[in-house]
Amino acid sequence: MNTIVIGGGQAGLAATRTLLDAGLTPVLLEATDQTTGSWRHYYDSLTLFSPARYSSLPGLPFGGDGDRYPHRDEVVDYLARYARDLGRGGAEIRTGARVTAVEADTHRGARGGGFAVHLADGSTLNAPTVIAASGSCNRPHLPLLPGRNGFTGQILHAAAYTNPLPYAGRRIVVVGAGNSAVQIACELAETTTVTLATRTPIRFVDQRPLGKDLHFWFTITGFDRLPARLVTTPPTVPVLDEGTYRQALRDGRLDRRQMFTRLDEGDVVWADGSREPVDVVLLATGYQPNLDYLNELGALDETGHPRHDRGLSTTHPGLGFLGLEWQRTPASNTLRGVGRDARHLTRKLTAHLNTHRSRAGV
Structure with a gap:
């Protein structure tokens, strides 16, 4: 095991796939009994905003009519199928594995030496790299309302x-x-x-300008791949x-x-x-990152948001984040965009691992 992925939703699943494709040995930890993220908890009538052809994670097409807008339950089934494929491909997926804290592995040095991941059952896992992919859609944001x-x-x-x-x-x-x-x-x-x-x-934005879904235009114009820093973040989507x-x-x-x-x-x-x-x-006021297990590590700012640069922690080498809003591009926290971020993060963490091994003489 050289990478621990925390969170079994779309971000964690995408991370696990790209890590396997890079020849790494990830362990995916999911707190609940299902690797479908927040999707199964959304309202009954929810459909994707993007057509099926633009809504796949790395390595597994969504399937069916590519122009349809998949229903919530289709997404849940797709993610469950994705997890099964990962398991058949050699990924170690542990459900019911709630992470309570992540600490620097003091046995390997306080910085850059790896992490100790503590679980609710009292066990501890150690790895040189960790990806926090527990999502930004399972902690509701509740604004202060006078009265x-x-x-x-x-x-x-x-x-x-x-x-x-x-x-x-x-x-x-x-x-x-x-x-x-x-x-x-x-x-x-x-x-x-x-x-x-x-x-x-x-x-409002027209969903089908000139008869084509908006995501068709996002793809051919490259908008979905634009660095987030070049795009003005709207106050509301x-x-x-x-x-x-x-x-x-x-x-x-x-x-x-x-x-x-x-x-x-x-x-x-x-x-x-x-x-x-x-x-x-x-x-209907959105969500906040669910990253309390990083509080003691010092990887979060005073608002509970990660200190990072395009998904890489700026405080702890070897720590990455995935599935954040506008992490790298406007599509970062979507089915269609999280795979690109996962590949980027995998490349960066692989380079970190190689450096770590070189210093250790491995």
Whole structure:
């Protein structure tokens, strides 16, 4: 074993594949009992924003009609199949292996000498390189809302939303201006009254300009491969739309208002000072990195985000990150883009291993 991969979602699986292809011997550690990442927990109607032909990890095509937008359950099945193929290819995959802490391996020196990875069952694994691929989609970001503690309605994150059935007839405010916020709000609007609360107007992008999916144009223009530093990061990701969502706003089936200023018992207080009783505030406000096991190592900044340069730790040689938003390119945290980042990281860690072996006289 020369590399430990932490996290069995799309990033960890892609990392394991590229490490095997490079002749390395990775061990993949997944805290849950399935190597499908967060996908099986997303809402029932979720479909990919990219067609199947652009949504594969290294070494295994998605399959089927390349122009379709795969459903959530198809993605779960694909990732499970990917993990099985990795196992048949010689990868060691351990489920139910929750990492509690990563430390510098003091037996090999405090810097550059490797890592001790501690598991919840009390065991410890040692390796000269580690990839933290536990994802950025399993720790909901819950913004501070004035009056939240006294709110008598329900507050939940989109991570807890599955389908509209439990919310029929209830007054709902969805907070967010991204794809998930708009999709969930439109779905809820079929059975109840919904308002999208956003700080800025929703930005829409045509999903099929000139009859081709946007990802076709991303591919042929090279946009998906542009270094993140050359692309202005938008405050919110534009909503991909063939016209359905814009029409819902125009028709009044979906309401959009400026973000409310506070919650007051059972009411929201809108920016114009008006107030309205609300049953549910649903936060489609994204996620934060799930990297607490690196706290003691000193590899994170004060906000819990990794200190890195395009996926390589800037504090600990031999430590890499994968699956972060805008890690190297606009597509880094997607099925279509994480494989490129995995190959880049594998090359860098292989070079580190070779240097490490040379210094050790191996």
